[in-house]
Amino acid sequence: MTVTMDTLVSLCKRRGFVFQSSEIYGGTGSCYDYGPLGVELKNNLKRLWWRDFVQSRPDMVGIDASILMHPSVWKASGHLDNFTDPMVDCRECKLRFRADDVDTRPWTHYCAATKGNRFTIPAGEPCSHCGARRTLCPDCGKGELTAPRQFNLMFKTFMGPVEEEASVAYLRPETAQAMFVNFENVLQSMRLKLPFGIAQAGRSFRNEITPGNFIFRTREFEQMEIEYFVNPRDTVEGRPADEYWHDRWIADCMAWFRRYGLREENLRLREHGQDELSHYSKRTVDIDYRFPIGWSELMGIANRTDFDLKQHAKFSGKSLTYFDEERKEHVVPYVVEPASGVDRALLAFLADAYAEEEVRGEKRVVLRFHPELAPVKVAILPLLKKREEIVKTAHGIRDALAKQWRVVYDDTAAIGRLYRRQDEVGTPYCVTVDVQTIGDSEKGEAGDGKVTIRDRDSMEQARVPIDALPGVFHDLLSGGAWAQVASRYPATT
Numbered sequence: 001m002t003v004t005m006d007t008l009v010s011l012c013k014r015r016g017f018v019f020q021s022s023e024i025y026g027g028t029g030s031c032y033d034y035g036p037l038g039v040e041l042k043n044n045l046k047r048l049w050w051r052d053f054v055q056s057r058p059d060m061v062g063i064d065a066s067i068l069m070h071p072s073v074w075k076a077s078g079h080l081d082n083f084t085d086p087m088v089d090c091r092e093c094k095l096r097f098r099a100d101d102v103d104t105r106p107w108t109h110y111c112a113a114t115k116g117n118r119f120t121i122p123a124g125e126p127c128s129h130c131g132a133r134r135t136l137c138p139d140c141g142k143g144e145l146t147a148p149r150q151f152n153l154m155f156k157t158f159m160g161p162v163e164e165e166a167s168v169a170y171l172r173p174e175t176a177q178a179m180f181v182n183f184e185n186v187l188q189s190m191r192l193k194l195p196f197g198i199a200q201a202g203r204s205f206r207n208e209i210t211p212g213n214f215i216f217r218t219r220e221f222e223q224m225e226i227e228y229f230v231n232p233r234d235t236v237e238g239r240p241a242d243e244y245w246h247d248r249w250i251a252d253c254m255a256w257f258r259r260y261g262l263r264e265e266n267l268r269l270r271e272h273g274q275d276e277l278s279h280y281s282k283r284t285v286d287i288d289y290r291f292p293i294g295w296s297e298l299m300g301i302a303n304r305t306d307f308d309l310k311q312h313a314k315f316s317g318k319s320l321t322y323f324d325e326e327r328k329e330h331v332v333p334y335v336v337e338p339a340s341g342v343d344r345a346l347l348a349f350l351a352d353a354y355a356e357e358e359v360r361g362e363k364r365v366v367l368r369f370h371p372e373l374a375p376v377k378v379a380i381l382p383l384l385k386k387r388e389e390i391v392k393t394a395h396g397i398r399d400a401l402a403k404q405w406r407v408v409y410d411d412t413a414a415i416g417r418l419y420r421r422q423d424e425v426g427t428p429y430c431v432t433v434d435v436q437t438i439g440d441s442e443k444g445e446a447g448d449g450k451v452t453i454r455d456r457d458s459m460e461q462a463r464v465p466i467d468a469l470p471g472v473f474h475d476l477l478s479g480g481a482w483a484q485v486a487s488r489y490p491a492t493t
């Protein structure tokens with residue numbers, strides 16, 4: 001099924017994934033806050049990316065650079081001159097529009113043919129009374145629009161106490177430049193050999209004029225970027241090294257999204273046409289995802305050649321080269337850049353995990369998150385909260401498991417309701433403690449020391465000794481099969 005954006009937005013708010021920023025003040029334009037479950041999900045996503053693409057690879061290292069960089073960085077990168085959108089302003093109401101966006105919205109029209117009545121006319125259509133097309137401001141319907149002017153998307157601020165041109169600084173619009181600027185530092189300090197990559201995850205800022213679609217496009221966002229440097233003179237499997245590694249990264253990134261739950265039918269590769277390519281890019285491929293808003297870019301993987309290092313060498317006056325020991329020559333490496341957005345990836349994983357199904361005549365909403373992504377791994381639910389021994393045992397289990405995973409305790413509703421709540425936030429496993437677990441000392445009945453684990457996806461149960469829980473969850477949460485646990489520890493009922 002395809003989930004709508006409204007459904008996701010409402011679930012995210014209701015269950016503490018994503019809130020509008022500064023909501024009590026009416027919200028800040030296209031800024032969002034991650035709530036208690038959202039931050040867990042986002043941290044998991046970033047940790048998996050770091051583990052799989054940095055930590056586990058011998059050819060990768062990471063950095064964490066400052067958001068405020070030397071203004072010359074943005075001159076060299078081209079952002080100061082080219083990171084712009086053409087904008088038009090209304091002379092009357094002062095609203096600003098992207099020039100190519102003015103006719104993609106309904107427009108306000110005071111129609112002379114109907115004594116100046118006010119109409120709202122669908123985007124791009126003429127007035128049905130007088131036949132006029134939009135020429136004035138689409139919002140107020142009165143003001144003339146200025147000629148298009150270039151508007152830079154970087155957030156500008158000032159360093160130090162004086163607000164003057166010389167102290168202008170920018171919030172970085174991408175994390176990538178820090179990898180180029182630190183190329184020499186990283187190369188020398190880590191004694192690296194080509195090919196190698198530098199990764200960074202962190203915040204970036206873009207003063208988007210038409211942001212929107214929830215966390216798909218926001219003004220403040222997080223990126224996970226890699227700059228993978230290769231020797232353009234090398235060949236791998238008979239192909240130029242940069243082309244070989246470009247394809248490798250495309251395949252690795254696709255495999256990564258699939259591994260953590262994005263479905264094949266919702267992913268596709270999109271090759272940039274010649275007219276779309278930046279002048280320095282040899283080839284760019286996007287991984288598109290079928291978001292609730294339609295097919296859109298999930299991430300891009302570009303072969304940026306030696307453009308960035310050469311630009312920074314030119315503007316800084318430093319040599320940014322690599323000494324090729326074999327050929328006894330200095331070379332400017334080519335770079336392959338797999339660039340992805342954390343918020344966008346999170347939205348894709350949310351959308352793909354969402355399912356509604358009918359269970360015994362009732363609607364069940366479930367987020368089928370991969371266990372490693374799930375914000376809460378295990379929920380501990382006491383079957384009777386009036387039995388002190390049950391509650392105590394449940395808390396004890398929570399405390400023990402919480403040393404390794406995010407584990408919650410909940411006794412605020414009946415068990416059926418508690419299961420549904422955990423399903424809706426994607427908790428893969430629930431543990432219930434019942435009378436059988438602890439026994440009944442008054443009747444002289446001993447407990448069996450076992451608890452029931454319930455699997456989110458199959459809703460099957462297993463009966464597992466409390467002592468075995470850490471081992472069982474270690475297997476399950478790192479990708480082990482539920483079927484094995486279910487057959488090893490069958491539920492008695």
Ligand SMILES: [Zn+2]
Nearest residue numbers: 090093137140
């Ligand atoms: Zn106006």
Ligand SMILES: [Zn+2]
Nearest residue numbers: 111127129130
């Ligand atoms: Zn009209």
